[in-house]
Amino acid sequence: MPEGIIIKALSGYYYVKPLHDGVIVTEEEAVQCRGRGILKKKGTAPLVGDRIIYMLTENGEGMVDEILPRESELIRPQVANVKLAVLLFSVREPDMNLNLLDKFLVHIEHSGLDTLIVLTKQDLEEDDGQATEAVRAMYEEIGYEVMVTSSLNGLGADALRERLAGIISVFSGQSGVGKSTLLNRLVPGLALETGEISLRLGRGRHTTRHVELMDIGNGGFVADTPGFSQLDFLELGVEELSHCFREFASYADSCKFRGCSHLHEPGCKVIEAVQTGEIAGSRYEHYKTFYNEMKDKKRRY
Incomplete structure (x- = not known):
């Protein structure tokens, strides 16, 4: 059965561009497909961007038979x-x-x-x-x-x-x-x-x-849609924030206290790196702003 990539999902249909040897055949028309019922039973819904195995039906449409492993979602x-x-x-x-x-x-x-x-x-x-x-x-x-x-x-x-x-x-x-x-x-x-x-x-x-x-x-x-459109931090734990500032990593491991927030603790190597100019001041100020914003939102929700 052929492989393809879903380029659009609309009203229960999946529009699939064929893949030949892993390469998208852009000049060919997309095949309109339905999802096989067994996918619903497994609790797996095809997504735009999925690489899939599909079969062609008699009416010129197709059926999504299998979703190949995803690299990201x-x-x-x-x-x-x-x-x-x-x-x-x-x-x-x-x-x-x-x-x-x-x-x-x-x-x-x-x-x-x-x-x-x-x-x-x-x-x-x-x-x-x-x-x-x-x-x-x-x-x-x-x-x-x-x-x-x-x-x-x-x-x-x-x-x-x-x-x-x-x-x-x-x-x-x-x-x-x-x-x-x-x-x-x-x-x-x-x-x-x-x-x-x-x-x-x-x-x-x-x-x-x-x-x-x-x-x-x-x-x-x-x-063709904005990603990360609602930047409200609700999906991110406040303890995860410092890990999202990649330049903090090499310093955070040497902080005096485990679980250091990098805000006020003595012996914080991140704060020391900011003071010596090894971490940009603007980035650290934004980190503090986001940390406080997350704390406020967690309290409200």
């Missing part, structure tokens, strides 16, 4: 086998929001995905790129992959297209960063309307839309 949006979270933050218009960037990074660290930070609208930079380079240097030193792009002049488009090849990624980030413009630059002929894919936080039109994978070529797909 996101709760919001519900997508399987996402490899990369792409965080889009603009250099200007709107100005870069590092507090929000760090909040997204906490959620992605918790989810276990790889991360790519993409700084957009480089053409609007006013200080010879010094601010952008400072942000790039800080996050690269922590261990994150960072790219700088401009949809206006095409800067970074080829490198980003190559990075997204062959994997499923989700795009998230700041509102107004130019996601559709960037995707139009990556995929000529895509013709997305500017603003068509919303990146707004909280509840919005995207919360009721179905999840769909957008084919961007070279075996790459982008989940």
